[in-house]
Amino acid sequence: MMQEATRYLKSYFGYDQFRQGQEDIIQNVLNGHHTAGIMPTGGGKSLCYQIPALVLPGITLVISPLISLMKDQVDALEQVGIHATYINSTLTASEADRRLEEVSTGECRILYIAPERLESPFFMQQLENLPISLVAVDEAHCISQWGHDFRPSYLRIHRFVKELSSQPTVLALTATATPQVQEDICAQLSIPQESTFITGFERSNLSFNVVKGQDADDFLQQYLKKNPGESGIIYAATRKDVDALYEQLNKRGIETGRYHAGLNEKERSEQQDRFLRDDVTIMVATNAFGMGIDKSNVRFVIHYQLPKNMESYYQEAGRAGRDGLESECILLYSPQDVQVQRYLIDQSMNEEKKKQELQKLHQMRDYCHTEGCLQAFILHYFGDHNAVECGKCSNCTDDRDSVDVTKEAQMVLSCMIRMGQRFGKTLIAQVLTGSNNKKVIDMRFNQLPTYGIMKDKTAKEVSEFIDFLTSEQIIGISGGQYPVLIVTENAKSVLQGTHPVMRKEQVEVVQVAVDDE
């Protein structure tokens, strides 16, 4: 059967050989074992069920969470001469019936469905007696409540498979699963340990960067001007942020597309198409953009704000460099973003879920704080404890000397204490730099001994220094909408002078002239 599989690989897809993981997975599936495949984005998961679908005698059912993904996959198969179809909510009832008929007569042997279909007893009944050989579960992490994208309908898959008279083989596929999620997938779908194939999460052509203590907008403009014509995605947290960035960049002569769930379907697909065709090379988007988009030449993915967990980050960043060429993943980190995410978590969900999400958020924050290799940090998070230094992330390549900034840290902390630890960084920076701002004068902060003790620096520099102290957890942030800075436990030893604060030497950021209106 493997020979037949290799023949189809060549004749339909034009490839000479399987990648290592694909071969193991396909072999195991063809031997009739329930299988789990964990492969990085771009690793070639689709072929793991598309090839068995051609070899096995019956029907292959693919459960996939996104409607747009389904259509793309079906179109791609049709293009290489494989008849496939999908049934989802975009079709009329009669069209869905027609497609189901095509599947029951054996005319079409690959059927994509959304997991929600499994909730329809009528639909289930129709599938019950079909000769289904294989059930492929795409984005299988959606089955786990520990995952970042839990879909309740995925929980039905197991029962559904059991009820099928043809006793199909199950193949679960995902790119982002922590060891806990992997375990959950296998337990729920009765996949034995020896049938779990993990090809590694490493994407060796990606270099990871965390940018902190720099103005995000300045950085972005400089980066885009330095990389003209390159294709990239900029992820922002909210629709409002996307709109604002989109306007700001386009006004400054940097043409971008935009994508978020607030645009209507026509606009969304237009924007997406323009990006896919390279009519516009940069896309500013919320996380609604990207699932299932196979654009191979994305050279950079920039996160304008902190994502809520490492799984989301790696999935989104991983959209860079699918063609295997060197690409950059940049995260613009500001400690305030942690606070915003924490606030969002606090507003929702039950206590247990909240605890879990907060823990994930803290791991995301730790990624931004680590001084070790960023790629190793990610691989470690996904369960690979043998990861070695990548040599090219922003930490591995940071050869600046560290300088002692304990004295400056003490100035900031003592100013905060004198101000009563009730204010945000802007006001604190103004007091330290001796600003005559009305609020500073009204609150008589100009009479504090710490007023103006850092006047050799700009308010912006001091503000960035405060961000640095926050990322070192010497300063803490409390409150949601209007964050207030507080002195943490760690600050005590800094104030006593027993814990030196070291910071990588700050290089002067060269301002690129921008055509400000």
Ligand code: ADP
């Ligand atoms: P994933 O779903 O794992 O992100 P895809 O299935 O979309 O990845 O595959 C990523 C790319 O790799 C596609 O362009 C696909 O055609 C290509 N590919 C898959 N398998 C092979 C192979 N054996 N040889 C060469 N290219 C392959």
